[in-house]
Amino acid sequence: MSGVQLSRRLVLEGAVRIADGAGGFTETWTPLGVLWADLRPGTGREKTGQDVALSRLTYRITVRGAPQGAASRPSPGQRFRDGARVFTIHGVTEVVPGGTYLTCFADEEVAL
Numbered sequence: 001m002s003g004v005q006l007s008r009r010l011v012l013e014g015a016v017r018i019a020d021g022a023g024g025f026t027e028t029w030t031p032l033g034v035l036w037a038d039l040r041p042g043t044g045r046e047k048t049g050q051d052v053a054l055s056r057l058t059y060r061i062t063v064r065g066a067p068q069g070a071a072s073r074p075s076p077g078q079r080f081r082d083g084a085r086v087f088t089i090h091g092v093t094e095v096v097p098g099g100t101y102l103t104c105f106a107d108e109e110v111a112l
Helices: none
Strands: 010-018 025-048 052-063 077-082 085-094 102-110
Touching: 025 077, 052 085, 077 102
Parallel strands: none
Antiparallel strands: 010 025, 010 077, 025 052, 052 102, 077 085, 085 102
16 A cells, blocks of 8 residues: 555554442453554544534544454554544555455544
8 A cells, every 4th residue: 555654653552441339330441552553634624512512524544464363453433643633433444455455444533
């Protein structure tokens, strides 16, 4: 794949549920590793919530491939973090057969 520049350092995070002692749980995020990525912005839109307006941007995030089941392979439900920015992963696909690169389809929401 030409034109891929893995120049952005992102932390891959996974959700962990911790029992709260009252029959429920609290969800926290734990780092799973660091991946170098190429971020390409897609479309954006603004939506209004109950108390706040949100801006949602889509991204195509390309990272090096990893085998199925590897801890370094992103999957839907995980997220990337770049400082205070958070990119929620919704889908992952191999760019070419053989899995040299993976494309992650992600969203970033920002309160306005």
